[in-house]
Each structure stands twice: as C-alpha cells, then as structure tokens.
Amino acid sequence: MIPRPRPERFRLRRTMMFMNAQKPGLIKDAYIYGCDSIMLDLEDAVAENQKDAARFSLYHALKTVDYGDTEVIVRINGLDTPHWQEDIRVCVAGGADGIRIAKCESAQDVKTVEAAVEAAEREFGVEVGRTLLMAALESPKGILNAYEICAASERMFGVAISGGDFRKCMQTTPQRDGVDMLVARGQMLIAARAAGIQCFDTVFTNLDDTEGFEAEVLQNKAMGFDGKSLINPKQIRFVHQVFAPTEKEITQAEKILTAYREQSAAGVGVFTVDGKMIDIAFIPGAERTLKLARACGMWEGDLV
Amino acid sequence: MKNAVGREIPDFLLTNGKEVYQGKNYMDGKYIQKASPRTRRYEKPQESKLVETLADALRACGAKSGMTFSFHHHLRDGDFVVNMVMKAAIEELGLDNLTIAASSLGSAHDPIADYIEQGKVVGIQTSGIRGRMGEVVSAGKLPTPAIIRSHGGRPRAIEGGEVHIDIAFIAAPTSDCVGNCRGIGGKSDCGSMGYAMTDAEYADHVVIVTDCLVDFPNMPASVEAINVDAVVVVDSIGNPKKIASAAARISQNPRDLMMAENVAKVIASTPYFKDGFSFQTGVGGPSLAANLFLEQYMDERNIKMGWAIGGICGPMVELLKKGKVGKVIDVQDFDLDAVRSINQTPNHFEMSASQYANPANKGAFVNKLDFVVLAALEIDTGFNVNVLTGSDGVLRGAPGGHPDTAAGSKVCIIVTPLVRGRMATVCEHVVTVTTPGDCVDVLVTDYGIAVNPLRPDLVECLDNAGIPHVSIEELKEKAYSIVGRPDDLQWEDKVIAVLEARDGTILDVVRKIRPYQLDG
Numbered sequence: 122m123i124p125r126p127r128p129e130r131f132r133l134r135r136t137m138m139f140m141n142a143q144k145p146g147l148i149k150d151a152y153i154y155g156c157d158s159i160m161l162d163l164e165d166a167v168a169e170n171q172k173d174a175a176r177f178s179l180y181h182a183l184k185t186v187d188y189g190d191t192e193v194i195v196r197i198n199g200l201d202t203p204h205w206q207e208d209i210r211v212c213v214a215g216g217a218d219g220i221r222i223a224k225c226e227s228a229q230d231v232k233t234v235e236a237a238v239e240a241a242e243r244e245f246g247v248e249v250g251r252t253l254l255m256a257a258l259e260s261p262k263g264i265l266n267a268y269e270i271c272a273a274s275e276r277m278f279g280v281a282i283s284g285g286d287f288r289k290c291m292q293t294t295p296q297r298d299g300v301d302m303l304v305a306r307g308q309m310l311i312a313a314r315a316a317g318i319q320c321f322d323t324v325f326t327n328l329d330d331t332e333g334f335e336a337e338v339l340q341n342k343a344m345g346f347d348g349k350s351l352i353n354p355k356q357i358r359f360v361h362q363v364f365a366p367t368e369k370e371i372t373q374a375e376k377i378l379t380a381y382r383e384q385s386a387a388g389v390g391v392f393t394v395d396g397k398m399i400d401i402a403f404i405p406g407a408e409r410t411l412k413l414a415r416a417c418g419m420w421e422g423d424l425v
Numbered sequence: 426m427k428n429a430v431g432r433e434i435p436d437f438l439l440t441n442g443k444e445v446y447q448g449k450n451y452m453d454g455k456y457i458q459k460a461s462p463r464t465r466r467y468e469k470p471q472e473s474k475l476v477e478t479l480a481d482a483l484r485a486c487g488a489k490s491g492m493t494f495s496f497h498h499h500l501r502d503g504d505f506v507v508n509m510v511m512k513a514a515i516e517e518l519g520l521d522n523l524t525i526a527a528s529s530l531g532s533a534h535d536p537i538a539d540y541i542e543q544g545k546v547v548g549i550q551t552s553g554i555r556g557r558m559g560e561v562v563s564a565g566k567l568p569t570p571a572i573i574r575s576h577g578g579r580p581r582a583i584e585g586g587e588v589h590i591d592i593a594f595i596a597a598p599t600s601d602c603v604g605n606c607r608g609i610g611g612k613s614d615c616g617s618m619g620y621a622m623t624d625a626e627y628a629d630h631v632v633i634v635t636d637c638l639v640d641f642p643n644m645p646a647s648v649e650a651i652n653v654d655a656v657v658v659v660d661s662i663g664n665p666k667k668i669a670s671a672a673a674r675i676s677q678n679p680r681d682l683m684m685a686e687n688v689a690k691v692i693a694s695t696p697y698f699k700d701g702f703s704f705q706t707g708v709g710g711p712s713l714a715a716n717l718f719l720e721q722y723m724d725e726r727n728i729k730m731g732w733a734i735g736g737i738c739g740p741m742v743e744l745l746k747k748g749k750v751g752k753v754i755d756v757q758d759f760d761l762d763a764v765r766s767i768n769q770t771p772n773h774f775e776m777s778a779s780q781y782a783n784p785a786n787k788g789a790f791v792n793k794l795d796f797v798v799l800a801a802l803e804i805d806t807g808f809n810v811n812v813l814t815g816s817d818g819v820l821r822g823a824p825g826g827h828p829d830t831a832a833g834s835k836v837c838i839i840v841t842p843l844v845r846g847r848m849a850t851v852c853e854h855v856v857t858v859t860t861p862g863d864c865v866d867v868l869v870t871d872y873g874i875a876v877n878p879l880r881p882d883l884v885e886c887l888d889n890a891g892i893p894h895v896s897i898e899e900l901k902e903k904a905y906s907i908v909g910r911p912d913d914l915q916w917e918d919k920v921i922a923v924l925e926a927r928d929g930t931i932l933d934v935v936r937k938i939r940p941y942q943l944d945g
Contacts, residue, residue: 150871150872150907153680153871153872154679154683353679354679354680354682354683355679355682418891
C-alpha cells in the first residue's frame with residue numbers, strides 16, 4: 122500500500138501524459154519520464170468489454186506503485202455510459218489524486234460526479250474532499266457552459282479541451298495555425314481564469330510532426346495555458362522547455378517579491394522596481410514564476 | 426585465491442604463470458613473447474589453391490584429432506561455416522578431441538552442442554556462447570572449462586601463444602583462387618573481416634571458405650593470400666538475412682530514448698566532449714539511440730566527432746557521410762548500410778581485432794577512446810558488469826569488446842533499464858564479472874544515474890551540469906523494491922567456464938549450476 126499525500130489543488134501541471142490504465146507495462150512506472158501528471162485512461166483507450174479489467178489494473182497500480190511527486194489523475198467514462206459510477210469507486214478506493222470528467226457539458230455534470238465521489242470517499246473511509254476534479258470540454262455546449270463548469274465545485278482544479286471530439290462537432294480538422302479551435306481555447310481560458318482554476322490544452326496526436334507539435338505548444342504558452350495533455354513521453358521535454366520562465370522573468374520576479382516584502386513591512390502599497398510601477402496585483406504572478414522556475418530546476422530560494 | 430573483484434579463483438587454474446585479476450593496467454609495461462606459427466612454404470609457382478571439399482582442405486592441412494580449429498564470427502547468427510567444417514572433420518574424417526577457438530559463437534551453432542555431448546569437441550574458446558551450446562557447456566559436458574575472452578583478449582592470447590591455432594577456417598564473402606579475401610562483393614557480405622586477421626597470421630594452416638570466387642587479385646584484401654593454404658568454394662557460407670540486418674534502426678521506445686538522452690547529457694557534461702572527441706557505442710536500443718541525442722549536442726556546441734570505432738552500423742555511417750565524424754574505423758559491421766560503406770565511403774576504414782582492442786600490443790584504438798556506451802545484463806554495486814551469464818547462471822552472452830573499451834576509454838557509460846521483467850539489472854553481486862568495476866564510470870538507468878565513486882571528477886561534471894544522480898546502492902534498492910530480492914544461485918563445485926580478463930589474468934569462473942529442487 123502506497124499512501125499518497127493529500128492532493129494539492131493548485132500545483133504545477135505543465136504536462137499530463139495519457140496512458141491506457143489497462144496496460145501494466147505502461148502504468149507501472151510512468152513517472153520516470155518526469156511529466157507533472159499522469160492521466161490513466163479508463164475511457165477511450167479501453168475497449169468496451171475490457172472496462173472491468175482496466176479498473177482492476179488501475180486499482181492495483183494505485184495501491185502498489187509509488188508514483189512519488191507525479192500527480193495521478195484518472196479519466197473516467199462519460200456520464201452517458203454505464204461505467205462511470207464504478208470508475209469513481211475504483212479511483213477513490215485506490216487513492217487517485219484526481220478525476221477527469223469526460224464530455225462535461227454543464228455544472229450539473231460536475232455536481233453529479235462530485236456527489237458520487239463524496240459517497241465513495243465515505244464508503245472507503247477516504248477524507249471527504251480529498252479527491253480533486255477536472256473537466257474535459259469536448260462539445261460546443263461544454264465550451265458555451267465553460268464558466269459554470271469551472272466554478273461548479275471547490276474540488277475543481279482545472280479544465281481541458283478535448284480536440285478530437287470538439288473538432289468533429291465543429292466539422293473541422295486540425296489547422297496549422299490553430300484557427301480551428303482558437304475561439305474555443307480562448308473562451309475556455311477566459312472561463313478558467315474567471316473561476317480561478319487551471320486550463321490545459323488538448324493532445325497533439327501526430328508524433329512524426331515535430332514542427333507542428335512545437336508550433337502548437339508555443340501557441341499554448343502564448344495564449345496563457347497552464348499546460349498540455351500529451352500522448353508520448355518524448356513530447357515532455359519540449360513542453361517543459363517552453364513553459365519554463367526566462368532568466369529575466371526569474372530575476373524580475375525575485376526583485377518584485379523582495380521589494381514587496383520590504384515595502385509592505387514599511388506600510389507602502391505601491392512602489393517601483395526598475396522604473397516600473399508595482400502593487401499587490403503583481404505578486405501572484407511573481408510567485409508563480411518562481412515556483413515554476415524551481416520546478417524547472419532553474420531557481421533555488423525561499424521567497425516562495 | 427580471491428582476486429581484485431572479490432571472486433574466488435580455484436588454485437588448479439593458477440598454473441603455468443596464470444594469475445588472478447589484480448586490477449586495471451596490471452600488465453602494463455610487462456613483456457610478451459610472441460608465438461610464431463609453423464607454416465608451409467609455397468615456393469613453386471601455383472595456379473590455384475582451390476580444393477574440392479572441406480574434407481580435402483582438412484586433409485591438405487594435415488588435420489588430426491586433438492587439433493584446435495579457429496573461426497571468426499562476422500557472419501553472426503547467419504554463419505554456416507563452423508557447423509560445416511566441424512561436420513566434415515568429425516563425420517567425414519572421423520576426428521575427435523577437437524577444440525574450437527572462435528572469436529564468438531551464437532545460436533547458429535546449436536549443432537555443435539551434439540558434438541560436445543558426443544565428446545568429439547572437447548574444448549571451446551570464444552567470446553560469445555549462447556543457445557544449446559551454452560546449455561551443454563553449463564551442464565558440464567566439456568571435459569575442460571570453456572575459456573571466455575574479450576575481443577581484445579583473444580588476439581592477445583593468440584599472439585602470446587596461449588591459444589595455438591592448428592587450422593584457421595576463414596569464412597569469406599569473396600575470395601580469389603589463392604585466398605585473397607574481402608568481406609564485400611559477394612552474396613553473403615559482412616563488411617569488415619577484422620576478427621579473422623590475427624588468425625590468418627598466427628595459425629599454422631589457413632583455409633578460406635567462400636561462396637563467391639572472384640578474379641585474381643581480390644584487392645584490397647582483408648586477409649591476404651600470403652597466409653592461405655587452401656580455398657574451398659561452397660554453395661553458401663551463411664544466411665545473408667541473419668548476417669547483417671537491413672538497417673539498424675534507432676529505437677522509438679520512449680524508455681530507450683529517455684535513457685539515451687541522459688547518456689548524451691552525461692557525455693556533454695564532461696571536458697572530453699570537445700571538437701575531435703572519440704566515441705564508440707553498441708547497437709542495443711538505448712546505446713544506439715545515444716547517437717541521435719549526441720548529434721544534437723554536437724550541433725549545439727558546433728563540434729565534430731574526430732573518430733568512431735567498434736561494431737559499426739548505419740547511423741554512424743550516416744554521421745560520417747554528413748561530415749560530423751572525421752573517421753570511422755571498423756572491426757565489424759552490424760547492418761547493410763555499414764557493410765556497403767566500409768572501404769567505399771571516404772574515411773571508413775577496416776581494422777583487426779588486435780588493432781581494435783588487444784591490451785598487449787602497442788597501440789590499440791580503445792586506448793585512445795574518450796567515450797564508450799555499453800549495455801549490461803547485470804551491474805552490481807561495485808560497478809562490476811555481467812554480459813555473459815543469465816540470471817539462471819547459464820552461459821548466454823558474450824563479453825565482446827565490453828571489457829576492452831571499458832578499460833581503455835576515459836568515460837565508460839553503462840546504459841540499461843533498472844529491471845527486465847522480474848530481474849533486477851542493478852544488483853548486489855553479478856552472477857559473473859565480465860567487466861571489472863574499476864573500468865566502469867557511469868550507470869544510466871530509466872530510474873536514475875549513478876557515478877562510480879572512483880570518478881569524483883565525473884561527479885563534479887554532473888553536478889555542474891545540474892544532472893541529478895544517486896548512489897548505485899539506491900538504484901539497487903529501488904530495483905529490489907520493485908521485483909524483490911532474488912535468492913542466491915546454487916552451484917556445484919565443477920568449473921565449466923573460465924572468464925579471462927583482457928590482460929589474461931582470471932577475472933571469474935562459471936560453475937555448474939545445481940539443479941533447482943523444491944523444498945519438501
């Protein structure tokens with residue numbers, strides 16, 4: 122039995138790597154590749170008549186494998202299937218850090234899952250509220266309801282778009298410049314930020330198209346995503362590289378936090394750093410930069 | 426007597442000046458008396474040395490019971506020649522008490538196991554031993570222990586007279602009628618013939634076995650007619666599909682790629698990674714993939730590789746053609762890209778096994794090597810590596826050039842997954858020490874990197890580059906925490922194989938495995 126610490130609602134999630142929960146060879150040590158979160162899939166990767174086998178494999182992996190600092194999320198089957206309740210029981214009993222709600226379309230979907238999670242936590246003697254939630258938006262309706270979904274529960278840490286299904290609904294295909302999902306990504310980002318949760322982009326499935334992948338990651342970063350879903354370990358390095366702060370950003374963040382501490386102790390609310398006006402609004406951003414820098418192995422310090 | 430890697434070597438092996446392993450470079454500066462063969466004079470002009478059959482060749486060379494026949498392994502698992510020659514010697518000429526001294530043997534040679542069981546073959550000296558032959562030798566069916574040597578140790582032993590070759594049988598993809606032969610231009614091409622060269626010079630008699638007779642003179646020759654007694658043309662010397670794979674492909678396995686990337690990172694963190702550096706890598710998944718990542722670092726730092734050696738395959742030839750490596754010096758070829766390139770692509774040269782790795786000559790290439798990347802079946806907390814015996818104690822591998830390159834290079838990196846199935850690769854004590862730990866510098870696994878404490882300079886390099894590393898004990902504990910701690914193997918007293926260190930001292934012995942019995 123591997124006891125996992127209580128999951129952190131807001132932590133670094135640059136990379137979430139999908140893998141089939143039914144494949145012990147994959148899930149036994151997926152943490153070695155260094156992604157921030159792994160996403161064990163009970164949904165699309167698992168054939169309809171293998172759902173039960175996958176749950177067993179998942180449960181035993183959660184109970185016997187030490188995933189260390191790597192976050193363990195499980196993608197459960199959609200609420201329109203006969204599987205999701207049992208999926209939730211397995212996740213909670215096994216001690217997964219979080220659950221990804223597939224095909225989420227409304228705040229009610231989140232609340233439905235939340236109720237089942239809470240029931241399972243009581244059933245298995247797990248601390249109520251421990252299991253985190255995130256939602257995958259896969260349809261136009263999900264995107265239109267993005268804000269109510271993001272704000273539906275205290276357990277919600279993030280929201281992600283699922284490109285495959287969404288593009289089908291929109292009668293489009295992946296475009297080089299990302300125009301196919303530009304509005305949806307934008308709307309989801311606004312909703313996530315408004316609700317104060319994290320936001321993740323979809324997978325890039327053509328492993329041979331390195332250039333396309335890199336362009337998409339750069340765009341993700343520019344748009345303000347927290348991270349990206351991945352399908353192969355070889356995609357991890359580039360995402361971490363892109364999402365790492367620059368040396369200049371790190372220095373700036375250090376200066377802002379140091380100055381803020383000094384000034385607020387002296388009772389000053391607004392001050393300047395390198396000629397730029399700084400107030401309390403800059404603090405969360407600076408803290409995030411330093412936390413990210415630490416995770417990227419670029420900074421050691423005690424400001425955050 | 427216990428040797429420098431803590432292995433107990435029985436006294437009966439320590440005769441005729443044989444010593445136990447004393448540590449790296451122990452023989453440095455000592456003298457070796459070279460042996461010389463007794464060879465026949467061919468003074469009278471001769472039209473051809475062609476003989477009809479292998480039996481005729483054996484007779485022409487005065488083959489007798491009790492002799493030692495040598496072979497090379499350039500045809501790898503496609504080789505037909507060892508089996509063909511031994512069949513002629515044993516079944517047509519009725520010889521017995523024969524010893525096979527091969528540069529390596531593989532599963533292509535399963536039929537030889539029968540000759541061992543029949544008592545016809547009584548001695549095996551080789552680098553590799555696998556398949557049924559490994560099993561019968563492990564079962565104690567040879568009257569004397571097999572002698573396992575590295576690729577550099579073999580020419581040392583031949584040159585020093587520890588192995589006297591009565592007849593060398595050299596499989597040749599092409600030969601002319603007097604025995605100038607090459608590894609290309611035929612139907613069973615193998616490229617380099619580096620492992621056959623010392624045999625040709627030190628054997629009393631040399632027989633060329635080819636399936637492609639070409640016009641005289643077959644130049645430039647890998648093995649020259651001046652050393653050849655007879656040439657036999659057979660239908661086929663081997664199965665081309667198993668001699669060289671179509672193209673060694675770089676692994677797409679994410680685990681291999683991750684380890685390969687870390688290997689390249691380690692290399693790039695050292696001061697030896699500078700313009701003109703030298704490099705050797707194996708063809709295993711993560712070892713070969715290291716090429717890919719190394720190239721990225723070379724581009725980034727704007728430096729080129731000076732030279733590469735070893736068994737060569739396509740990805741290295743590709744680097745040569747791109748001008749990213751100055752010279753490739755080749756003792757063996759692993760795929761058709763390399764076979765087609767040797768002596769054809771400018772700066773792709775052939776070398777002998779002695780020139781490659783012999784610790785007793787005056788200028789082996791391995792001694793100038795900066796980096797070598799190698800695999801392992803097992804590595805223990807003393808950094809000793811086993812590439813010979815399986816976890817069941819049975820012979821199923823080959824030291825090859827492993828101990829030679831590890832000893833000669835400035836940085837020897839072992840890359841291996843931490844566990845394979847239920848087996849811990851990183852363990853407390855390897856079954857057999859084939860490469861001593863004092864020659865191994867860095868271990869890269871999928872669960873972390875460890876540096877040999879004998880190399881504080883490399884520890885500093887990794888620290889400066891921000892490459893995390895742990896102690897090898899931690900990796901061992903991690904491995905055992907995943908697959909469990911194995912019980913010790915149970916052995917009988919009988920020694921079935923002697924593992925010579927490259928310098929000729931005894932590094933380890935392999936004993937007969939005691940059949941497993943369930944309690945109660």
